[in-house]
Each structure stands twice: as structure tokens, then as C-alpha cells.
Amino acid sequence: MLADGGFMKHIGSVSNVAERDGKQKSGSSSLNRYNAIAKRFSGFALISGIGWCLDFLTMATLTQSGLPVFWANFIGAFCGVTFVFFVAGKHIFEKAGNRSTATLLVLYWIWQVVAVTAASALTAALSWVLMSLLDAAGGTAFVAGFGLKPVTLCGITAKMLVTPFTLVANFFFMRFLLEHRKSD
Template sequence: MKLFMGFLLVSGIGWILDLVSYITLTQVFGLPAAYGNFISSMIGVTYVWAVALKRVFNRGGANGFTFLPIYWGYQTLSGLAYSMLISFVIVELISFKVDQVVTLPAAVLAKLLVTPANLLTNFMFMAILTKFMSANADGKV
């Protein structure tokens, strides 16, 4: 539980980076939600990897760079899947006119709705992946 709480804190900051870039891409630049989600997600997950690897999972060094492409590969597949889910949720929100009741744009509301599942799957993957890595040599967390 302690690992998850640490990951939750780091991911919260990564999620803010993700959400701000998502809103900017979709609402300011008019990028379709699926594309905006993919790009913004990669910004957030790269931050989470860099910080959580050392601070939460006590892993890092050259090891971190070796496993980063694997994490990006997972995040690419995950990002595509969650982007498709977000697109589906947007259609449903509009069809049920939820976007008229809630003051958030449907694209932003859909992103908020899928975030908990995304957080959980990201934590599970990173926890498994870091099991294959050696601990930090300095032992600092």
C-alpha cells in the first residue's frame, strides 16, 4: 500500500502535466481527443517514470534507461487503448446529453472518468517491471 500511495502522489503530478497538456491540445489547439490524449499521456508517463523509479520503487541508474523503452512501449499501447476508450466515452456522454448537465467539455469529462483505471494499470505494470531491475546502489529512496 505504501508503494501505491507514493506512486499515487507522483502520478498525481504527472496527471496534472498530462491534463494541462491535454486541455491545451484539445481545447486551445483543437486536436482531436484521441490524439491529444496520446501526446499528453506520454508527457505525463515520462515524468512519472523518471521520478517514481527512484523515489517510489528505489530503482534507477543505467538500469532505468535500459527499461524505459519497455515502459514507453507499454504506455504507447495503453495510451492507444485509453484514447479509444475516451473517444467512446465522449460519444456516450454526448448521446446521453451529460455534457449539457456538467459544465466541463465532454473530452475533459471523459478523460477524468477513465483516469482511475489508467492509474491502476500503470502502477501494476511499473511495479512488475521494476521487479526485474536492481535497487539503487546508494540505497536512497
Template sequence: MKVFLGFVLISGVGWLLDMVSYAALSQLVGVAPAYANFISSMVGVTYVWIIALNRLFDRREYGKSIYLPIYWGYQGASILAYSALISIVAASTINSKIGEILGVPHHLVAKIIITGPNLLTNFIFMTILTRFMKPGAQ
């Protein structure tokens, strides 16, 4: 549980990086929600990978190993799936109403809604992947 809570905290910072870049891309640049989500999510997951490996999983192979491309590959597939889900949720009437009530763009509400399931699947995958890595490797 301690590792999961640490992952939640580190992911929270990654999520903030993700949300700021997502909002900038979608609001300021006009990038479509699915594309903005993919780009911004890669920023966040790379941050989480580097910090969580050192501080939570006691793994230090992030810079010179095959595991980072594997993680990015998983994240790419995951981000594509969650981006498609964001597009569906963002287009829903309920999501639009929530956005109106909160005074927040509906595509930001959609991203917030999918954050929980995304966090859980990312933690599970990273936990499994790090089991293949050497502890404290340099």
C-alpha cells in the first residue's frame, strides 16, 4: 500500500504536468483532444517513470535499458485507448452538462474522469515491469 500511495503522489505531479500541457495544447494551440491527450500524457508518464523507478521501486535502469521503450510502448497503447475513451466521454451529454455546471471545458472534465482507471492500470503495469529489473542497478 505504501508503494501505491507513493505512486499516487508521484503520478499526481505527472498528472499536473500532463494537465497543464493538455490544456495548453487543446486550449491555446487548438489541438484536438485525442491528440493533445497523447502528447501531454507522454510528458507525464516519462516523469513518473524516472521518479518512481528511483524512489519507489529501487530500480535505476531507466536510462540505459530496454525497459523504458517497453514502458513507452505500453503507455503509447494505453494512451491511445484512453484518448479514444476521452473523445467518447467528451462528446457525451452528461459530460457537457458537468462542464457547464463547473465552468470547465468538457474535454478537461473527460480527462479528469478517466484519470482514476488510467492511474490504476499504469501502477499495475509498472509494478509488473519492474519485477524484471535488477534492484538498485546502476
């Protein structure tokens, strides 16, 4: 379905309809605006989910290879967010202004350096807490028995706990970055 662009066209059409529905008339209710944002967020979440899988697999592979959770998460996240920037930027958000894609990407990466650093630190801290709990419960040998490093399991679990917060923050930042109009 992706080969012919049908799926991505559908996401794009959902975003266009949602945008149009959110601006039906000047007296439209806040419920219509909420529904329009919710539809766009759903499309963004789907695209971000694909980026998250890329991020997740990169992080897990790097952690399993011995890289510390912080750096593995940082590298994986940048793979994922770059994918999301290009796909969501094309199919979910309506670019406003005359800034080049390169300028917007650099601004997005600057945001992501801050956001990913914070998320990586939080992920590493949660991973440490989870690792301590797993060790206290005597579960490290059990996890290792499956050929998985306990730190990998704890890092992945911590990442799952942090992801909902980063998803929402990234949606609103991309919306601001790509759709911000000086006249608004």
C-alpha cells in the first residue's frame, strides 16, 4: 500500500480534511477545532510510531552491543525524529512562511538536541531505577537467561514510559515550527 502512496495519501487527506474542518467558519465550535487537532495528532502519532520503531530498534541494538543507554537512546532518537520530520512535515503539517526545508530541519534538530537530551537523561535515570528493582528482585539472571542484557530490557522499558510525553511535545513543536504564521 505504501508503494503506490495510497496509505500516505490517505494520511495527507485526513490532515487536509481535519485542517479544513477546524476552519469551517468563524463561529465553529471549539469541539470542531479539537476534533481537527485530534485527527492530525492521530496521523502524526502513526508516523511517529514508525519513527519510534526505527529509534527503538537502533537503541536496542546499540545497547545490546554495549553502548550506554543515554547514547544509544540519543542516536536512535535522531534517526527516528529525522524520519518523522520529513514524513510528517509533508503529510500532516501545512508549511507556512518562506523558510527553507533546510532551515526548518536545523531548527527542528536544535529542538531535538534539547528534547532528546532531556528524554535520554530521563530514560537513563528510569533505566537505572528499573535495573535496581530488577536486581533487588533477583531477576537479572532470569532476563540474562533469554540472551538479553538486563540493561537492555530496563532501557527499553524506560523508553516506553518516556515516549508518550515526547510524542505530545514533538507534535506541538512541529505544529508551531511548520505552521507558525506571523499574522496569527
